[in-house]
Every structure is written in C-alpha cells, then in structure tokens.
Amino acid sequence: MTTARHLATIDLLRSRPFPGQRGRSDAGGSGPGYHVAELATSEDFWEDPGRAEEVAEQYEAERDALAACLSERWGEPQVFALWSVFLRGARGEELPEPWGGLAAHVPDVHLWRADGRWIALGVSQWDRELPYQLLAVVTETDPP
Structure with a gap:
C-alpha cells in the first residue's frame, strides 16, 4: 500500500x-x-498540459490522506504557507534550509512538531510543464 x-x-x-x-x-x-x-x-505535462490540474488535485488528495494518518499520531497539522519565505529569499534574505529551497516550488506544507523535529508534507511543482511531487521533510530547523 502506498500510504504504508x-x-x-x-x-x-x-x-x-x-x-x-x-x-x-x-x-x-x-x-x-x-x-x-x-x-x-x-508524469510531466509537455504533451498534455490540460491534465496538470487533475494531477495536482490527485497529489493534494494524496497529501491530505497521508496527513490524516500523521494527524492520528501528532494531532492536526499547522498549514504553513511558504509564499512569504519565497519573497524574502527573492529579496536577498539568507534563509535556512530546507525552507529556502522548498519555498521555490512548494506553496505550502502541512507541518507537525514531534520529538524535537519538524515533519512537513508538501506538493511540489517547479513549472507548469514539469511533474508534481509529493514531498516529505524532516528537519530540526524551525520554519522561518
């Protein structure tokens, strides 16, 4: 099973x-x-750009299903928007990783704190024609 x-x-x-x-x-x-x-x-969307919206919804649903499982462990997640982090980086502010890198292609993450570490789930897409990715992040670095 994929969730497992x-x-x-x-x-x-x-x-x-x-x-x-x-x-x-x-x-x-x-x-x-x-x-x-x-x-x-x-998959990427060079040949069929119209399919991107459907795949985005699929990946968000997969993130949400996984988030529901993690919420059973650690409670409801905080949804943390990375747009302001992206803007701060674009203005030249030095941002800690992994947050600075994520902000370039992940609009928001579902975020938990457990055992001294942050656990985040996000859906990534670098550009309209490129694939979506479901990402998991584990970090000891606080979100900026």
Whole structure:
C-alpha cells in the first residue's frame, strides 16, 4: 500500500541522523539538519498540459490522506504557507534550509512538531510543464 510505504519512509527519515553536508540519497536530498524525500512523482505535462490540474488535485488528495494518518499520531497539522519565505529569499534574505529551497516550488506544507523535529508534507511543482511531487521533510530547523 502506498500510504504504508510513505509512512515507512517518513519514519526512516525521522530515525536517521542528519548529515554534516548537503547531498542526495535514494529518497531525495539531505543536509545539515534536514532530510527531504520524494514520496511520489507524476508524469510531466509537455504533451498534455490540460491534465496538470487533475494531477495536482490527485497529489493534494494524496497529501491530505497521508496527513490524516500523521494527524492520528501528532494531532492536526499547522498549514504553513511558504509564499512569504519565497519573497524574502527573492529579496536577498539568507534563509535556512530546507525552507529556502522548498519555498521555490512548494506553496505550502502541512507541518507537525514531534520529538524535537519538524515533519512537513508538501506538493511540489517547479513549472507548469514539469511533474508534481509529493514531498516529505524532516528537519530540526524551525520554519522561518
């Protein structure tokens, strides 16, 4: 089951130490104080741009279903908009990772605090023709 696999990935990320420097892993990217996992990735939309809205809704529904499972563990999430973080970065402010990087392609995240770490779920899309991704983030860095 996909939800079970996603929960297992999040649990694995929560149990892993953070690396000393930024790098890629088979699950996504990690760096000092954070892990980012690509839980699911859609097709791109170069050939069929009209399908993007349907896929966006599908990925948001998948995020919401996973969020419901995580809410059973840690309570209701805070929905944290990253638009202002994006604007601050665009104005030259130095932003901590993973938040600065996420703000470029994730409009908002569902956010929990558990065992001294933040756990976030978001739907990413870098541009209209590019795939959607369901992302999980585990970090010790407070949202800016």
